[in-house]
Amino acid sequence: MPQKIVVTTMSTFSIIKYAIFLLTGLALVLGVWALYKKRQVPQAIKVIMLAAFISLFVFFYIMIVEPNWIDVNHVIIKDSALAGSLSGLTVVQISDLHIRKDIQFRESQLIRKINELHPDLLFITGDFLENVDELRALEELLNGIKARYGVYGVPGNTDSHRLNISGLAKELMPTGLILLRNEHRRIEFGNGKGLWLAGVDDPVNRLDDLSKALSGIPQGEPVILLAHAPTIFIKAILAKVNLALVGHTHGAQVGVPFLVKLSSYANRTIYVKGLFSEGSTKMYVNRGIGTKTLPIRLFCRPEITLFEFVSE
Secondary structure (H helix, E strand, O other): OOOOOOOOOOOHHHHHHHHHHHHHHHHHHHHHHHHHOOOOOOHHHHHHHHHHHHHHHHHHHHHHHHHHOOEEEEEEEEOHHHHHHHOOOOEEEEOOOOEOOOOOHHHHHHHHHHHHHOOOEEEEEOOOEOOHHHHHHHHHHHHHOOOOOOEEEEOOHHHHHHOOHHHHHHHHHHHOEEEOOOEEEEEEEEOOEEEEEEEOOOOOOOOOOHHHHHOOOOOOOOEEEEOOOHHHHHHHHHOOOOEEEEOOOHHHOEOOHHHHHHOOOOOOOOOOOEEEEEOOEEEEEOOOOOOEOEOOOEOOOOEEEEEEEEOO
């Protein structure tokens, strides 16, 4: 079984959150008290009430609304070699589930939205859950998702830190998930069409071995590479991989550049989100589904990526 690690902290964010709740409650009590005494509400209390309710609304949006508002993002990949195999197929990527406890509203929406796309292939680029306690919820999610030619994934750094990946792969095998760890698969679509899919172990903890993952793939054949983090990009370029699909960044969780720069956690790569291209290699960085460090999202909705492959 995967091992369990419990981390409990009281963050500055939590202190601010509870301070705003307390301030809002206090402002409401003072306002009601003034009205009860049939006195005019002092201007200072009005200002405090306004500030408190605006802060409360913002917290409600960034903690409840946007983290559960999943975006289906349609991305066009111009690659003639991949289009020859994947044109007309529905290819979907999700990342960074970070499942906690039971299946919640967000996960239910994720299952529904993915199945509505009727994917032929589903790729999951790491960070499945936080601890072994969430394993049953992850199994429920994976069992609820259907993909015609299979569901493939790679481990993330949170998975590697807190779980036994070999044990996790065995536990999830009945769900149909194929976890690639420095290896590749040939996926056949019929009519002579197929795809070489490679996956590497966690690049963040330097467990990746791209050479091993690509070994045995005929030279010049188009390849899609699954990896957890965008640090794989340079290696993918040197290996002339057609397309790398990654996650890890969560899109910074906040889509305001100056706020991202204030965060040492979020401001750690130039490849935060979206499509990047260098030479013949492209990389797509998915914004992820769950959250990490802070349970918030602002102008950075959770993402299901729907790929369309076209000739250049």
